Amino acid sequence: MASSDNSETLDARGPTPVEGSGLEVATGERERVAGHTFRAAVSAKNVFLWPALLVVLALSIFPLIVSLYLSVSRLEFQANGIDVRFLGFDNYASLLFGTEQDHFIGVLKPLTPVGWIIVAVVAAITARAFVSYLRGVNVRLLGLLLRAIAGLLLVGLVWLFAQTLFAQGGRPGTLFVTLVYVFVGIAVQYLLGLGLAVLATQRLRGQRFFRVVFLLPMTITPVGVAYMFRMLTDTGKGPFVPLFDLAGLQNFAWVNDPWGARIAVMIGDIWQWTPFMFIVLLAALEGQDQEITEAALVDGANRRQVFRHITLPALLPVTTTVILIRMIEAFKIIDLPNILTNGGPGTATESLTLEAFFDWRTLNLGRSAALAYMLLIVVTLIATAYVNLVRRRVTATA
Amino acid sequence: MRNGTRLGGLTWLAAVVTVATACTGLSSSGSPGSGAISVNILTFTGPQIAEPLQRRAPDFRTANPNISISVTTVPFSDLYQKILTDVSTGTNSYQAFVFDPQWMGDFVGPGYLEDLSTRVKADASLKWDDIGAFFRDFSATYQGKVYTIPLDGDFHMVYYRTDILAKDGLKPPETWDDYLAIAQKEQGQDLNGDGQGDYGSCISKKRNAQAYWFITSIAGGFIQTDGTNQGAFFNTADMKPLVQNEAFAAALDIYKKTGQFGPPNEINLDVGDTRGLFTSGRCALSMDWGDIGTLAIDPTTSKVKDKVGAVILPGSKMVLDRSTGKLVPCDATTCKNAVNGINHAPFASFGGWSGAINGKVSTAVKDAAFKFLSYMSAPEQSNVDVTIGKTGFNPYRTSQFSDTKLWVKAGMSEQAAKDYLGAIQASLQSPNMILDLRIPKTQQYQQVVLDKAVAQFLAGEIDRDTAMKQIYDGWEAITNAEGRDKQLSAYKASLGVQR
Secondary structure, rough: OHHHHHHHHHHHHHHOOOOOOHHHHHEEEHHHHHHHHHHHHHHHHHHHHHHHHHHHHHHHHHHHHHHHHHOOEEEEOOOEEEEEEEEOHHHHHHHHHHOHHHHEEEOOOOOHHHHHHHHHHHHHHHHHHHHHHHHOOOOOOOHHHHHHHHHHHHHHHHHHHHHHHOOOOOOOOOHHHHHHHHHHHHHHHHHHHHHHHHHHOOOOOOOHHHHHHHHHHHHOHHHHHHHHHHHHHOOOOOOOOOHHHHOOOOOOOOOHHHHHHHHHHHHHHHHHHHHHHHHHHHHHHHHHOOHHHHHHHHOOOOOHHOOOOOHHHHHHHHHHHHHHHHHHHHHHOHHHHHHOOOOOOOOOOOOHHHHHHHHHOOOOOOHHHHHHHHHHHHHHHHHHEEEEEHHHHHHHOO | HHHHHHHHHHHHHHHHHHHHHHHHHHHHOOOOOOOOOOEEEEEEEOOOOOOHHHHHHHHHHHHOOEEEEEEEEEOOOHHHHHHHHHHOOOOOOEEEEEOHHHHHHHHHHHHEEOOHHHHHHOHHHHOOOHHHHHHHHOOOOOOOEEEEOOOOOOOOOEEEHHHHHHHHHOOOOEEEHHHHHHHHOOOOOOOOOOOOOOOEEEEOOOOOOOOHHHHHHHHHHHHOOOOOHHHHEEOOOOEEEEOOOHHHHHHHHHHHHHHHHHOOOHOOOOHHHHHHHOOOEEEEEEOOOHHHHHHHHHHHHEEEOOOOEEEOOOEOOOOEEEOOEEEOOOOOOOOOOOOOEEEEEEEOOOOOOOOEOOOOOOOHHHHHHHHHHHHHHHHHEEEEEEHHHOOOOOOEEEEHHHHHHHHHHOOOOOOHHHHHHHHHHHHHHOOOOOEEOOOOOHHHHHHHHHHHHHHHHOOOOOHHHHHHHHHHHHHHHHHHHHHHHHHHHHHHHOOOOOO
């Protein structure tokens, strides 16, 4: 409809009337109608666009700006409403350098040799990527600058990470606990999801049944999963007590040990989200061109070679997307540590989002917003680095 | 035609929904003349506390057809902010609250709570004078005015298994050293005859739960020696926190050590869990409010009926010298209130669940809310409710302490009733009782700073000295932000409560 209206409008503007001819009146009339039509089209555009735009502004941009302002303020509920005091970067400073540094970043200690190796490896990979960009044909100043900043931030992040995890007496804060949840969790979810997807493509008995069973965990609410794992990991009561007793673990509690508790959280998360990897990878596997695989087999390749050199590269675009989606989602983990361990023991299993939630619950809305922005920065940085890293490989494979 | 009919139907549906919504709105607004006055009460997700409110609401409605009561529950850790944000933003979706009276320091000043002094005086059925003087003057009163109606009386006590201690020839603990010794002896013994090893001690240690009260209960006997007015949280001369000294260090060590004789996952257990363990016969000792006493007589869940004794909180033979921060022996000079050389400082932790009314709602709604809270607190209801474990209500009326028939009727033996009530009364009558903190930002001092540091210490994330420094610095930061003089004045006023 819109295109025919436009053509009519354009036609109406078309011929120039000859002065004194009878066409003048008709042309004037046509111009008037055309003007109306044009204005109506513009109005219609505004009428249709602005409500949606306003909704987006109200629901997305406005809260983003307000929360940014909150993150540099202190908000207090008072007799006659809310008092907001501007603090500058105090909330961020307390997280990065102040009283909350232990909680947010962790306890930093001198690096062990393993820590130094990890930092050196990451620094070398980042430098290599940077040099590789410099040697490329499309080098732009802005791109160069952004890559330099991202590279420095990434190496800095890994350096801090190593100082909490690979250092004598160090302790990770919520930032690095979240990173462990994200990277370890996603790696295991991907490997398990891929394994299950490959199994589901084999012509095994009960294939349909298992496809449904593998998907079930994803349909359960995370709070439900957390309560279920709380029950399952309880060595004193719960369905696995006889097994724990047999294994001599009556006096063991997952929640007493920081890593035991973190592993319990990760097992719950992996159990819930492996089906997501499974279903997407299964779809990709089933959509694969069988002729290439058959040709490779005919040429003498074995199953492992086919999987390594044909299937995996074909899955790369899907893998990239599915990991990116899970990564962004995994950074927001909150239900499992909140219900399963209540963030404990101490603060050992607290994720960034849970820390922000605890601050919000105790009405420290400014610091809660600052934490949310720190999370945004970290997610953006890592997601961008990841996309840049894998894009070339995907392009090269394609 | 079909479209027209459908539209007509939709119009009718919309009209019905609109009218229904309007009616609901009128009803919930509680405006006079709109039929029933609706009172929405906010409290914590029980089942305790919410249970008696919900159970008795229909009976109250029968007697007062024009008042409708509904009870909304949220987790305890959310209750403070839920009340604060609801009232301060003018939302006023709750007309009354059953909450922690410690928060009056934050809620009375801005006018969030209704002054109930006149209503209380005029209400004979409430039998105000029967309510224990401490609960009337501390849990209910702030700056000389009554703001809440007590529904519960709270003290920490130590519970022990009478049968187990008698079998092993042990006396109930008088000091925390006694407590640890008994816990150590009973750890791993089969206490309920199921062939499994059980626990010497069960005390909640979960974060965002009740740990910050328990640490104060242990520290109290070391810190407060000179009577209630001395205070156990801050120095009354300069508002400096009393948390970085040998006394608090000893308390942290004891609290952590009790974990060695407890369930393996005790660090993740709240009082609901430890109560369940004690009443199922799995613990020799526990520290708790009055709830275990009544839960122990519940035939549906308890395996320890008539096997439970209760004593005042254990004390200490070493006490804090506030000038040096060191522990010194307890003698006639240092411990004026000592009994047999032991300084006891029973902790009136929490103060007891109390009902308050939103100061911003209409008078008719306030009257209706008061009527319900008065009904809940009246002896006819409360004398029954305090004997039922699942209510979470503990005795707070004089008649409840003096009349053991109530308790015998509820299923307690005469001896158990005397023991249970005796422990509460010994705490209530102690001249060295510790009053819980009740100043502006109490929730921040205790529920945020103290709770987090204790949780990190118990988990081994930070050592004892770091924990004390963290609490000290955190409390100082709040005091400085609020104004030292203002906080000191509020603290001293809270300690001047008459009992």
